[in-house]
Amino acid sequence: MSKGSKASAEKIDLAKSLKYNGAHSAPWKNKASKSDEHIPIVYPEAILCVEIYERRHGSVKNQEFLVLGSQLLTDLKDNIYCSTNKLMELNKLHNHSGFFLIEDTFYNDTRHYSAVDYSKPIVDWLDNSSDEVAEKWDAISSGVLKKRQKDLLKGLNISNVPEFKSADMQSTYFSDLHFRLGAGYLYCHQGNCKHTFVIRDMRLIHPEDTQNQAEYPLMTFHMQRRFQKCSVCQIYLATKMTVDDKWAPNNPCYFCKQCYYLLHYKEDDSLLYHHTVYDYFQE
Numbered sequence: 001m002s003k004g005s006k007a008s009a010e011k012i013d014l015a016k017s018l019k020y021n022g023a024h025s026a027p028w029k030n031k032a033s034k035s036d037e038h039i040p041i042v043y044p045e046a047i048l049c050v051e052i053y054e055r056r057h058g059s060v061k062n063q064e065f066l067v068l069g070s071q072l073l074t075d076l077k078d079n080i081y082c083s084t085n086k087l088m089e090l091n092k093l094h095n096h097s098g099f100f101l102i103e104d105t106f107y108n109d110t111r112h113y114s115a116v117d118y119s120k121p122i123v124d125w126l127d128n129s130s131d132e133v134a135e136k137w138d139a140i141s142s143g144v145l146k147k148r149q150k151d152l153l154k155g156l157n158i159s160n161v162p163e164f165k166s167a168d169m170q171s172t173y174f175s176d177l178h179f180r181l182g183a184g185y186l187y188c189h190q191g192n193c194k195h196t197f198v199i200r201d202m203r204l205i206h207p208e209d210t211q212n213q214a215e216y217p218l219m220t221f222h223m224q225r226r227f228q229k230c231s232v233c234q235i236y237l238a239t240k241m242t243v244d245d246k247w248a249p250n251n252p253c254y255f256c257k258q259c260y261y262l263l264h265y266k267e268d269d270s271l272l273y274h275h276t277v278y279d280y281f282q283e
């Protein structure tokens with residue numbers, strides 16, 4: 001058992017014991033029991049520990065899940081939190097498409113009628129521009145293949161570029177996957193929002209694990225976010241951000257709605273001075 005999953009098992013035990021003590025108002029209670037439904041585990045069952053990383057700060061882990069081998073890849077996708085989803089929803093640009101790239105296969109989410117196969121242009125490019133692809137692949141993997149091996153492949157006229165293919169995310173189970181523990185794979189959604197994810201650990205389910213399928217994917221870690229407060233009142237959350245604002249103390253400067261209008265508009269709603277402002281969205 002890995003450290004992470006042991007910690008999570010302990011967390012769940014703690015949650016259970018506190019629950020039985022009648023601590024119904026505990027804020028994490030919903031986390032401990034995601035669903036009232038009980039679906040028994042079918043043995044033997046495997047548990048995978050999957051880590052999802054931040055889109056911008058690729059080395060920062062955002063979430064960690066325990067997923068069952070009998071679950072679909074879409075079960076994981078539906079539980080991944082990314083602020084881009086919220087931002088796109090707010091702007092009515094939400095897109096249901098997305099893929100996981102695991103080894104040489106793109107697993108596309110094509111459940112929604114409007115979903116697009118994001119991997120198609122990539123696979124087409126791989127098929128149609130083999131020389132360029134081989135050159136790029138060579139540059140990426142130059143540390144992997146030794147010169148002698150390369151010469152050998154060249155002589156035989158065999159490409160060392162893997163044969164990439166695509167499949168449906170919604171019909172692929174984790175137990176169907178060919179993967180390497182600890183390897184960085186790619187999750188791409190909302191056009192071009194990319195996250196690295198890693199399958200860190202794999203083991204059989206233990207008696208101490210939650211024995212209810214409905215509770216999985218079980219989130220065992222979620223990075224705490226710090227909210228951006230208004231730089232003026234330091235009380236309310238920021239909803240506006242100004243850039244190169246000549247009267248602001250910081251650049252960029254964050255404001256709540258009240259402070260922003262108070263400091264940038266006159267009482268008759270006319271502008272006090274010219275400035276650049278954006279709506280600020282809390283991640």
Ligand SMILES: [Zn+2]
Binds near residue numbers: 055083084085193195
């Ligand atoms: Zn994202």
Ligand SMILES: [Zn+2]
Binds near residue numbers: 233
């Ligand atoms: Zn304020």
